[in-house]
Amino acid sequence: MIELNDVVYCRLGTTDLAGAEWYAVNILGLEVSERRKRATYFKSDHRAHTLCYFEGDPEDQTVAFELGRKEDLHAAGAALEKLGHEVRFGSREDCEARRIREFIRFKDPTGNAIEFVVRPETTGQRYHGTRDAGITGFSHVGLCTTDPVRDEMFWTTVCNARVSDRIGDAALMRLGTIHHSIALFPFHKAGIQHINHQVGGTDDIQRSFNFVRDNQVKVTFGPGRHPTSSAEFLYFTGPEGMTFEYSTGVRQIHDEPAWRDRQFHFAPKGFCHWGAAPQIAAFQDSSA
């Protein structure tokens, strides 16, 4: 069993690095932590970076998870190879760019690019966004899956994810006590379906709703409240069509053995109990 501690960063390719940086800073509210050749790194909490935009194919998207120790990483690499995954160890340059000690790279059964990393850098400097979006940190990702049963098995039996709830066949899975750190949404191709940042409270969700709308950014879902995690949310569109989410008040599951995963409708009422309807492809049609 591969023990994942948390989700640590996303890497997104873009054909317009300057435009992506403008959006990340001025709309999303992240802080630039470092500019490198053909890549910009962004900070959302105490970590050195939690998002990277690089010059490249917008379909080139990676999500990374943290493992405890170097030995665990090597064991994970061996276990994945045994299962038939092609595993690559990151070069020193790649590690240095990511501000981590060591990592492996492979594809999950759907073909999503995944990195398992050890010792991602934490900084002494706190995050301070250009705009007051109230962000408290990068928190979870939605991943596309072409076979939800197979991929749920991968994350829950090869790795340590546990299913907290399901919306239709979309499994919301936890790694620690947070209701979900990974969510798998049925879709016709691989990719990151959405990137979530937590914000401080209701005021941040609602103020951002008006801010985002006033700036002609498309709000695709919300403001609403998830019946599953009880979090209040706002989804909106970012560079290259990526969906970003702010949420607050996510449920924590402390009594691990007592929690029973629940099945919700794959319909607006399974996604929002206030009555908002999603305009997000992967939330609308599971057979797409």
Added chain:
Amino acid sequence: MTIRYRDLRYLRVEVDDLDAAARFASELFGLQRADRSESEAMFRSDARNYAICFSHRRDGEAIALTVAESADLDRVADRLTAAGYSPRRLDRAAADARQAKQVLGVKAPNGVTVEIVWRPLTSGWRYHGPRDAGIVGLQAVSLASSDIAADEAFWTRGLGLTVTDWAGDAAYLALDEAHHRVALYPSARDGILGATWAVENKNNIMTNWYFLQKAQVPIAAGPGCQPASGAIFVTARGPRGLLMSYATEMDEGPHLAARGPRQFPDIATSHCAWGSPTEQPEFLGGSRA
């Protein structure tokens, strides 16, 4: 001499089409239909027998405050007279129509009659709305005033309410521990601007917002958060432009009186901290009003 008011009791609002107003209040907004006559339709929001009465009698608009004893009516009358206003007792028929034992009426500078009522009717049956809007009671009333200084003086020196906060020249007036029960807004017109109904929590604010949008009810303001009172609200436009709001989490307690009034700037964000869009001139602040 200070007067203790028990509560903000009811509103009497003039409408053109009683059936349309009744449909808005019950089916769309979620108030419970109560007593109804040819010319009046009453609605409940809590234990009281009615909290709002729509009328097409053309006999003026009113809001009511409750006092504890009959003698309080005389005390209020004396205080108002001493301050230069002209209160008068309503006759038995008028008091019966208002479902109160005794009523003292006085006209505010903005033309709205304030009725001081003793022994208003409470229902033995609990409130049960036609849909689950989460309404728990009548929270506050908003008044429009073309002479804000005169109206503030009437409510404070005349009736004895206290100012909790100002946003520009808009004044929030308290009569109990709630941040305000009456809000006065400088306006191009005079009269009742709106009624605010307390709901259980912010889930009700947002579910009602989606419900109203689906029903194609115009949203006049919100969802928003009023910085002075902390209330989370959403406001619909009802019959004859009456602003009907849901609100929750309004600040309440003895700390408000101890703190004293604060002055918020005369700008739109003093009326909504979330920046929700509105075209209601009273909520835009002086720069736009």
